[in-house]
Amino acid sequence: MSSAEVVLRVRDLKKHFPVHRGVLSRVVAHVQAVDGVSFEIRRGETLCLVGESGCGKSTVARSITRLEEPTAGSIELNGVDITALGSEALRAQRREMQMVFQDPYSSLNPRLSAGDIVGEPLTNFALAQGAELERRIAALFEHVGLRPEAVHKYPHEFSGGQRQRLGIARALAVNPSLIIADEPVSALDVSVQAQVLNLLIDLQEQFELAYLFVSHDLAVVEHIGHRVAVMYLGRIVELADNADLFGAPLHPYTEALLAAAPSLETGARRERIILQGDVPSPMNPPSGCRFHTRCPFALPECKQTDPPLLEVAPGHHVACLRRPVGGDGAPLTTA
Amino acid sequence: MATMTAGPTAATARSPAKGALTWARRNKTIVGGTLILLALVVIAVLAPWLAGDPLQFEPTNRLKRPSETFWFGTDQFGRDVYSRVVYGTRISLIIGLCVAVLATFIGLVVGVLCGFYKTVDTILMRLMDGMMAIPAILLAIALITLMKASLFIVIIAISIPEIPRVARLVRSVVLSVRGRPYIEAAISSGTRNWRIMVRHILPNTVAPLIVQATYVCASAILTEAGLSFLGAGTPPEIPSWGNVISLGRTFFQIAPWIIFFPGLCLAITVLAINLVGDGLRDTLDPRISRRM
Amino acid sequence: MTSTTSKAAAAPAALNDETILSVRDLRTHFYTRDGVVRAVDGVTFDLARGETLCIVGESGCGKSVTALSILGLIPPKAGKIVGGSIRFDGTELTTESESTMRRIRGNRISMIFQEPMTSLNPVLTVGEQISESLRIHQRLDRRAAWDRAIEMLALVRIADPKRRAGEYPHQLSGGMRQRVMIAMALACNPQVLVADEPTTALDVTIQAQILNLMLELKDRLGTAIILITHDLGVVAETAQRVIVMYAGRMVEEAPVAELLSHPKHPYTRGLIGSIPRRKPGAPRGRTRGRLQEISGLVPSLREAIPGCAFAPRCGFATARCTTEQPPFEAHGPRHYAACWEVARVEAKSLSEPVGSEA
Numbered sequence: 001m002s003s004a005e006v007v008l009r010v011r012d013l014k015k016h017f018p019v020h021r022g023v024l025s026r027v028v029a030h031v032q033a034v035d036g037v038s039f040e041i042r043r044g045e046t047l048c049l050v051g052e053s054g055c056g057k058s059t060v061a062r063s064i065t066r067l068e069e070p071t072a073g074s075i076e077l078n079g080v081d082i083t084a085l086g087s088e089a090l091r092a093q094r095r096e097m098q099m100v101f102q103d104p105y106s107s108l109n110p111r112l113s114a115g116d117i118v119g120e121p122l123t124n125f126a127l128a129q130g131a132e133l134e135r136r137i138a139a140l141f142e143h144v145g146l147r148p149e150a151v152h153k154y155p156h157e158f159s160g161g162q163r164q165r166l167g168i169a170r171a172l173a174v175n176p177s178l179i180i181a182d183e184p185v186s187a188l189d190v191s192v193q194a195q196v197l198n199l200l201i202d203l204q205e206q207f208e209l210a211y212l213f214v215s216h217d218l219a220v221v222e223h224i225g226h227r228v229a230v231m232y233l234g235r236i237v238e239l240a241d242n243a244d245l246f247g248a249p250l251h252p253y254t255e256a257l258l259a260a261a262p263s264l265e266t267g268a269r270r271e272r273i274i275l276q277g278d279v280p281s282p283m284n285p286p287s288g289c290r291f292h293t294r295c296p297f298a299l300p301e302c303k304q305t306d307p308p309l310l311e312v313a314p315g316h317h318v319a320c321l322r323r324p325v326g327g328d329g330a331p332l333t334t335a
Numbered sequence: 336m337a338t339m340t341a342g343p344t345a346a347t348a349r350s351p352a353k354g355a356l357t358w359a360r361r362n363k364t365i366v367g368g369t370l371i372l373l374a375l376v377v378i379a380v381l382a383p384w385l386a387g388d389p390l391q392f393e394p395t396n397r398l399k400r401p402s403e404t405f406w407f408g409t410d411q412f413g414r415d416v417y418s419r420v421v422y423g424t425r426i427s428l429i430i431g432l433c434v435a436v437l438a439t440f441i442g443l444v445v446g447v448l449c450g451f452y453k454t455v456d457t458i459l460m461r462l463m464d465g466m467m468a469i470p471a472i473l474l475a476i477a478l479i480t481l482m483k484a485s486l487f488i489v490i491i492a493i494s495i496p497e498i499p500r501v502a503r504l505v506r507s508v509v510l511s512v513r514g515r516p517y518i519e520a521a522i523s524s525g526t527r528n529w530r531i532m533v534r535h536i537l538p539n540t541v542a543p544l545i546v547q548a549t550y551v552c553a554s555a556i557l558t559e560a561g562l563s564f565l566g567a568g569t570p571p572e573i574p575s576w577g578n579v580i581s582l583g584r585t586f587f588q589i590a591p592w593i594i595f596f597p598g599l600c601l602a603i604t605v606l607a608i609n610l611v612g613d614g615l616r617d618t619l620d621p622r623i624s625r626r627m
Numbered sequence: 628m629t630s631t632t633s634k635a636a637a638a639p640a641a642l643n644d645e646t647i648l649s650v651r652d653l654r655t656h657f658y659t660r661d662g663v664v665r666a667v668d669g670v671t672f673d674l675a676r677g678e679t680l681c682i683v684g685e686s687g688c689g690k691s692v693t694a695l696s697i698l699g700l701i702p703p704k705a706g707k708i709v710g711g712s713i714r715f716d717g718t719e720l721t722t723e724s725e726s727t728m729r730r731i732r733g734n735r736i737s738m739i740f741q742e743p744m745t746s747l748n749p750v751l752t753v754g755e756q757i758s759e760s761l762r763i764h765q766r767l768d769r770r771a772a773w774d775r776a777i778e779m780l781a782l783v784r785i786a787d788p789k790r791r792a793g794e795y796p797h798q799l800s801g802g803m804r805q806r807v808m809i810a811m812a813l814a815c816n817p818q819v820l821v822a823d824e825p826t827t828a829l830d831v832t833i834q835a836q837i838l839n840l841m842l843e844l845k846d847r848l849g850t851a852i853i854l855i856t857h858d859l860g861v862v863a864e865t866a867q868r869v870i871v872m873y874a875g876r877m878v879e880e881a882p883v884a885e886l887l888s889h890p891k892h893p894y895t896r897g898l899i900g901s902i903p904r905r906k907p908g909a910p911r912g913r914t915r916g917r918l919q920e921i922s923g924l925v926p927s928l929r930e931a932i933p934g935c936a937f938a939p940r941c942g943f944a945t946a947r948c949t950t951e952q953p954p955f956e957a958h959g960p961r962h963y964a965a966c967w968e969v970a971r972v973e974a975k976s977l978s979e980p981v982g983s984e985a
Contacts, residue, residue: 052830065523087528094525107516111538121524159924170524189685189857194901194918201917216830219860223903223918260835262860264887264902274839275832278800 004043006079007177007210008064008097013037013073015056015063019283031283033059035234036073038309043177044204046211048225050218050257054279056234057214061182064212065099066090078177095125098171102183104163108155114141114166115151121173140169143206144199161192168199172207180212185220197224218261222246227315230254233282233290236309240316248329250318253291289321297322297332362618368610375604379425386418389574398590408592410582419574420597426575427556427604430490434555435548437494442501443544447532449502450509460506463499471496471558476567484570493558497551504547508540542619549612553605560601576601647818647851648674648697648736649714655689655696657706662929666692666706668875671955674819679845679852681866681883683859683898687925689875690855694821697853698738699728716818734764737812741824743804747796753780753807754792757814764815779810783840802833806840813844820845823855838865859902863887868961871895874926874936877955881962891964893972894937897921897981921981935966942981943968 016030049057101107138148144165238251292302309319393413407416449456478492562568563577576597583593655667758772780788783806826834879892900919923940938948
């Protein structure tokens, strides 16, 4: 896996939103939605971004596709730096990078037929027209498990799961190397969610797609991710292979997230770390380690020192002062 | 499906004819307004057959009361008021329609540009705000005095003050649609800007624009009458309703019919257009849906 | 329409002192332009004092409408309870007047909704909102009600309750708003708390806080809880007993551990199988493999379904399943299911798919 070529390389990505106040709408502060995020995704690989609402995971996805203009950092798609490309050059690069959205209802234009929606990317890049266009749309419908006759239907005639299949077919139309999926199953019922996850996995194997999969649902992430990055307040706090992250999480926040996620194990209420309090405002993030205000294991120096994301074990990156390089990974104790 | 037990509101239409009938019953205002407008259009088209020469002077028949020969009476020059009112229908409808089309079209272009490009927005919308601060009729008078009066100039002069309202409406629709995920989906699947506008954004402006166009049409007819009344509108030789009223105002006390009939026609026309507009708004705008 | 409610027959005198709420063959219909929607089509259950009962199912299965029916909150023009009974502590609620319902609602039965922001009044402080229901239902004076409101905020562990009581909903975070909702719901010491997806809009770490809080308060105050959710994980962690609903009908009911380990209805099996999760004992990490799918779509509730509502999507379905509605009957101690083919279902291993292509 690690020998495959890098499809997406993100370096030190930042996105700060200005906050306007007053009559003259002066900029009074910045929301540091994403504050220095770096990672790579290789061909055929799924990298999951996981975190609570407001952690910046969706902003990362939107900045990479430049639906939001990044404040700083660089984004390389198949070796091409797209961070500062002009609109036409960027448009050409979009062929390699397609998006699947969260809401299968509002992400499809209600006035267009299903066939027109799926065929739009093909028309945009002048890849097919006439009978060839129709043939390719029909093929795409089959790939995502929709009946080709459905091309003439309108979005409201489909169920939520079928609509999400349409969204996936649209993303797949131009044979991209990367698909960015922003919470693609969180609006769906569990049984439908399973259908869509299965489809995404099948398509990845078939087309060697790279996925950036944004989700808040740890069970989904554990199911679909090869590597997982946990975000907290605009930063990646832990990045590791799926088995390492779920089997031996090193960051206290990751541990707390895993403990909080409900599982199907019943019986005695599980012993768990329940984080107290809420996520602090990204407008005014805590000093030092951003997690120290809620961390049960915080040391006094956590308030001052901002821990860098270090590779403490092969492929396992953590940003925590209590997890030095070459550490033993033993459970932390409260100081 | 058809064997369903009927609920309290199971008045679902079964055949197209029945469907049309149900629709008509629910939308009485549109049907009523449209019928009146159709009648007016027929009158305008058939004017040469329905009426005599509106310009013919008959000094012997000055200020005659309405009678069998002169249905609406005659004016101070002995011209048949009925013929003038019938021909006036043409002028009013032409002006209403042209202004509606022109103002809507220009407003649409301005609104779309403003909604899509921030720099254009800051410049053009300030201009629009400025124009909206001046009463339409004053702006029109100012514009007409700059040029030689003709039907064409009147249409232009009435259209310009109507543009800002249309532009604002279109801009707000564009701005609200722009934020929808399917626009972002179109951007990220590599759709060019003009295509996003034409294919994804413009269709959303159609319904509110049609409604707005009816109001512009009604207001244009009124503005034209107002301008003519003030002597700043269509050249006096053209028998518009405003001109007829304007000429009759000096003889109002001895010959009220000169003002009454064109005034009545004006009121009916504007009412009919507004009826259609209100009805369309109710059916096209889901937010003001009358039924649960 | 033939409706079998053999559960009512099988467990006739379940009504005893312990039962606080008893629902029998509840049917709630909605009237739309396209016809009648049978949102709840024969739901029967008892709730004991201090018990936690989960109602689980996918969107449109009727779980929320069941809750609204119990509270008498079905919008009168849009729909109504067309059959069955709801007995609460000896009172029949379906025939009760609106003024009586108003006295019961928020006082002896209260409800928590999914989105706390929309159920809180934005122009009143949270303290005013909590004390308002105390003043109406418990006839406390302004001072006493306010003190009690602060006490309730402290009970739901809102830090600095005196200051928070004077704040408006928009000044609070999502988790805190839901705590306020719980404080409001519990202020009058209700006997039954109906919570409709109370943690769905919240993050996992906050969800864990809220669920723990609800269970702890339940133990302390003895409130019975009906928890409505689509999330089997939440069910596993909180419920004592579970009802699974599908297309307005109950398909299975069992104690939680029994239901999750030995589901007898194919739909329950499909629901459990479609959740991405580790097999017990398997190493953590990418689970891969395919998830079980339930193929097909939820049926339209506008048409009467003669047989089992799940039959068109069920791999075990026989001809009988499409014509005759299976009775909701006992298949084990306290374990009920509405399925003709329980024996065949049980013979299959849990990991086998239930889809109709299987």
